[in-house]
Amino acid sequence: MxxxxxxxxxxxxxxxxxxxxxxxxxxxxxxEFNLTWQQELILSHIAKHENITAHEIAKSFDISKSAVSQVLTKLQQKKMITKLVNPSNKRESFIKLDENGQKFIKLIEELDVKLIENYYSKIDISEFIQMTETMKKLNKLIKSKKTE
Structure with a gap:
């Protein structure tokens, strides 16, 4: 088995x-943005979560706050993200997409549309739904194992 x-x-x-x-x-x-896989994943995560903090990113990715800080520093140097002080907690910053980060996410969205037009749409949508549901199930299992 x-x-x-x-x-x-x-x-x-x-x-x-x-x-x-x-x-x-x-x-x-x-x-052309020369991002690592981890930088791309974190940038995409930031794009999906408004007013996210470094602590929340570390928790989501199950990595140290120090590791997240290093990634965020590199993304900030590339103008992919910007940090805004949380008005209700001055020791904390919200992470948002900066100019290049917005361009990157827009390119990803355009790439998705292109892949749909050229390839994905040639496969029955039910197969994509099944694949997505399988990945969600696997993700749920992994999350539950990490919290044990």
Whole structure:
């Protein structure tokens, strides 16, 4: 049974890697921002959460506040984010997208539309829904294991 999971996970990883290679030409503008995978993930997380703090990011990613601080400093240097002092707690800052961060997120959204038009729309929507639900289930399982 474990060997079946190992085989399927290996195929999944290979498919994800191949997808990244095949779509790399479409994502070339995104690559021009020279962000690490972690920086991209944190930037996307900031875009989805208004008035988020470094503490909340650290908690969401299950990494130290120091590690988050290092990433945020690099993103701030690249004008991807800006920090605004929380008026109700001067020791805390809200993290927001800056000019380049907004451009990055806009490019990601444009890339999604392009991928939908060129590829995703050629596959039945029910398959995408099933894939999404499976990922949500897996994410929920991982979150529950981390809180045990």
């Amino acid at each position: 474990k060997s079946d999971y190992l085989r399927v996970v290996k195929q999944l990883n290979e498919a994800i890697d191949e997808f990244a290679v095949l779509t790399s030409k479409e994502s070339v503008k995104v690559d």
